[in-house]
Amino acid sequence: MKNILIIDTKAGNLFSLQSAIERLGFNVTILDCPSDAANEKTFDGIVIPGQGRFGTVLENISARGWPDYLERAFKSNIPMLGICVGMQIFFEGSEEDPDAKGLGWLKGQARALDFPKKPMVGWAKLDGDYWSDAVVYFVNSYAVKSSDMQIASTNYGEVFCAAIKIGSLTGVQFHPEKSGEKGAEIIRQALSNTLSSSGDRPVSGDRPVSGETKYE
């Protein structure tokens, strides 16, 4: 049985996420700080949940020593899934809390996008080859406009980045734990340790290189 770690970012209820992962038949451990007994290689996959503000999440995980742990896991190609704000922290920053510094694994920042209504709430179709035409549940006011590592986008007032993938790191702006069967499939895929991706992105465990954004 796969052992999956959910990082408790102390920014919201993890029950739905835990249930969604357990329904896949995986074992879930929730930790609010890294422990010696459970280093990153103990787990088959790591999930960073999608609740709370950008600044709060970073402050909470930094205070508990997660950034180094996560970076080691990233470099070791441990499957990792960041959801919503849990994906945004992979980037450099966010307009939501301009003073908070993101992990900076990816170039760019989350912005207050020009959504017709805020927050964006509801189901939207993904564009891109990766999860082609999947319909998933979004809840967000901030999002990353685009990324070099983007594997899916969607459109609400403007086109924005719905998912990224670098090697075994996956980030999704939507909430797969609330996205029905399709969401479950996306979680399973993100937490599987196969490095072969069906996407059109190069697979690499190295730190991403910075580059120009694709859209604009």
Next chain:
Amino acid sequence: MSNERATGSLMPRVIVCLDVDNGRVVKGTNFKQLRDMGDPVELAMAYEEQGADELVFLDISASSDNRPTALKRVTDIAKHLSIPFTVGGGLKKLDDVKAFLDAGADKVALNTTAVLKPEIIDQTAKAYGSQCVVVAIDVNKEGDKLPFYIHGGRTLVDRDFNQWTQEVAERGAGEILLTAMHKDGTGSGFDTELTGRISQQVPVQVIASGGAKNEQHFLDAFNQGADACLAAGMFHSGEYSVNQVKKYLADNGLSVRS
């Protein structure tokens, strides 16, 4: 004003409402008589299977159950459901809101409490985010006036309805659940004009509620600008499945989640 849906890839949502009393989903007929429709968790899963985009459980938190039982029921639903759900009814203070969100509800619907203590909207939005806050408004068309009510439609609120819709959005509500009392139970369709107007006036999602009896009513409301439509009876009676309604919407040019 255009009736065109300027929502990009965001899809109109079909929401099923389940009234819960004493741990059972009930359907009211002629006001008082309540018919037992079944177990909330089983029904929730059946509606997810049918293609419901979201569920709303009303009065699950207010029923004569004791609090721990109600909370456990919400946790049970969260454990089994992989679509979002809202709980509402009887949430009187921030602690109640917190308890139900912590139990696994994705959102809370605030109605009477929002009017009596509007700061609860700000507080919930601040603590959990606007996406957790649905403000329910029961409005009744009386002549050319639009008074709105609390306490399950029994108490008139001495405030302007349009201003209230603006205020809840400013205070941080993520969505407005707009029930047209004058339509409720009539089967004559949603108040599409009212829903469309409010949906265009306020910068948050508006859910149409009250009056739906068939698939055409959903199409009409969405075409007039509703972001989501909520119904109970037409689904509980088995007359329609959610999929049937969605197929009709899709056949008529709307992009819905299938």
